Amino acid sequence: MRAIVYTETGDAGVLSLTEREIPRPGPGEVRVRVVVSGVNPTDWKSRKGASTRERGAGESVPNQDGAGVVDAVGPGVTSLVPGDRVWIYLAAPDYGATGTAQEYTVQPERRLVKLPDEVSLEVGASLGVPAMTAHRALTVAEDGPSRLAPGALKGKAVLVAGGAGAVGHAAIQLARWAGATVLTTVSGPEKAALAGAAGAEHVINYRAEDVAARVREVCPEGVDVVVEVSPAQNLGIDLAVVKPRGVVALYANDGGQDITLNIGAGMGPNVRLQFVLLYTVGDAALLAAAEDVAAAVADGALPIGEEHGLPLLRFGLDEIAAAHDAVEHAAVGKVLVQVGAE
Numbered sequence: 001m002r003a004i005v006y007t008e009t010g011d012a013g014v015l016s017l018t019e020r021e022i023p024r025p026g027p028g029e030v031r032v033r034v035v036v037s038g039v040n041p042t043d044w045k046s047r048k049g050a051s052t053r054e055r056g057a058g059e060s061v062p063n064q065d066g067a068g069v070v071d072a073v074g075p076g077v078t079s080l081v082p083g084d085r086v087w088i089y090l091a092a093p094d095y096g097a098t099g100t101a102q103e104y105t106v107q108p109e110r111r112l113v114k115l116p117d118e119v120s121l122e123v124g125a126s127l128g129v130p131a132m133t134a135h136r137a138l139t140v141a142e143d144g145p146s147r148l149a150p151g152a153l154k155g156k157a158v159l160v161a162g163g164a165g166a167v168g169h170a171a172i173q174l175a176r177w178a179g180a181t182v183l184t185t186v187s188g189p190e191k192a193a194l195a196g197a198a199g200a201e202h203v204i205n206y207r208a209e210d211v212a213a214r215v216r217e218v219c220p221e222g223v224d225v226v227v228e229v230s231p232a233q234n235l236g237i238d239l240a241v242v243k244p245r246g247v248v249a250l251y252a253n254d255g256g257q258d259i260t261l262n263i264g265a266g267m268g269p270n271v272r273l274q275f276v277l278l279y280t281v282g283d284a285a286l287l288a289a290a291e292d293v294a295a296a297v298a299d300g301a302l303p304i305g306e307e308h309g310l311p312l313l314r315f316g317l318d319e320i321a322a323a324h325d326a327v328e329h330a331a332v333g334k335v336l337v338q339v340g341a342e
Helices: 041-048 121-125 128-138 166-177 189-198 211-218 231-241 263-267 283-298 317-328
Strands: 002-005 016-019 029-039 065-073 085-088 104-108 112-114 157-161 181-186 202-205 223-228 242-250 272-275 312-316 334-338
Touching: 002 317, 016 317, 029 085, 029 121, 029 317, 041 317, 065 121, 065 128, 085 121, 112 283, 128 166, 128 223, 128 242, 128 283, 157 166, 157 231, 166 181, 166 189, 166 223, 166 283, 181 189, 181 211, 189 202, 202 211, 211 231, 223 231, 231 242, 231 263, 312 317, 317 334
Parallel strands: 157 181, 157 223, 181 202, 223 242, 242 272, 312 334
Antiparallel strands: 002 016, 029 065, 029 104, 029 334, 065 085, 085 112
């Protein structure tokens, strides 16, 4: 089978297309014929060696997200059968050769979620990291909810920083599905149009407007949850607009690694700062996210494409380096790699 591998960290040039043996599923494992592989910032960061996770010797196959068709199941697998359409999350959490940038991947049963027949595999490959990260960010407030469903966020307000990004897009959609009032920040008119198409009710251009003032106009008491992509730049604003007992969920470090924190601004209102990283949230949180995201997908709440606020950027498997570079250089939209045919 065709597979993308790398044996050392570095720029996208370390990725190479090779032939590997088709793996066999063991007990509790499932083999998936990959159709679409999704690329996220975590993929290029791991490839460059920026991850805190240990990389062992041998070949690594990149990309955590993907979607395809179950090809074979190992002993003890009960929830899936050959022919099932599935989406994959955290395909290679500890490096190794199980990423989705290959024609077949073997995964633990728990890493696969059924995809309804009416939902495209492109949608499936776009879920994983973005949607599950967004779910975690929306469910860590002290006063809840801990799960998402229609009505779970009714009466609550959510501010999504960077609503035109993949996680921001998913956070807008999930928050709206759960009944929240959704505000978002963007850097210009084109991204504003995308965030609006995703479902944000209030879109704020942070380069032209006073974000804190605008948020307080819409939500005089403040917001319950901030989904934050650039805490080094935005934490002061976040603390100025979050409600007492609210949460600022930090899932990325865009714009800088270090935070300057006014302790009093957060201490007085009992604000929670919650760091979010899927690799270490634990199995219970992953399962909850997968179940709730699957329910949202079944309700049609997580569409993609430019008309839904997330343009699709498509690459072939032999264009994997360009796909990784596109994500690294902040291309607007979801980068997908076509691995095979459905």
